[in-house]
Amino acid sequence: MDLDIIQTKATFDFHAFKLKVIYNRMKTLYDMEKYDEAMSxxxxxxxxAIKEDRMVYMGNFYYYLGQCYEKLGYEDVEISKQYHKAQLFFELLGKDYLLSILKDLKGKWCY
Structure with a gap:
């Protein structure tokens, strides 16, 4: 058996895992209505994501930041900026499903 193949497939991407944990923690805090903590x-x-050059969750982070801004009563222009950033990342990364959700649910803040 070629152990090099097994080792290659078993690599662990710490940075991707770390972003997934942050995303799940953020989403859980939002669902628990702890908007300040979710925003953080x-x-x-x-x-x-910027530090590690990992853009896969950027749209999701900006989407939830916009939702937290909404819940916490931020100015419409600040809310709109977050949703627009989410829209850009969803478009760039080809996340059409998430883009359609954004436009359906938050269309009034999108460009």
Missing amino acids: EAKLGIEE
């Missing part, structure tokens, strides 16, 4: 996690996720 979204910002942390954005920082970590």
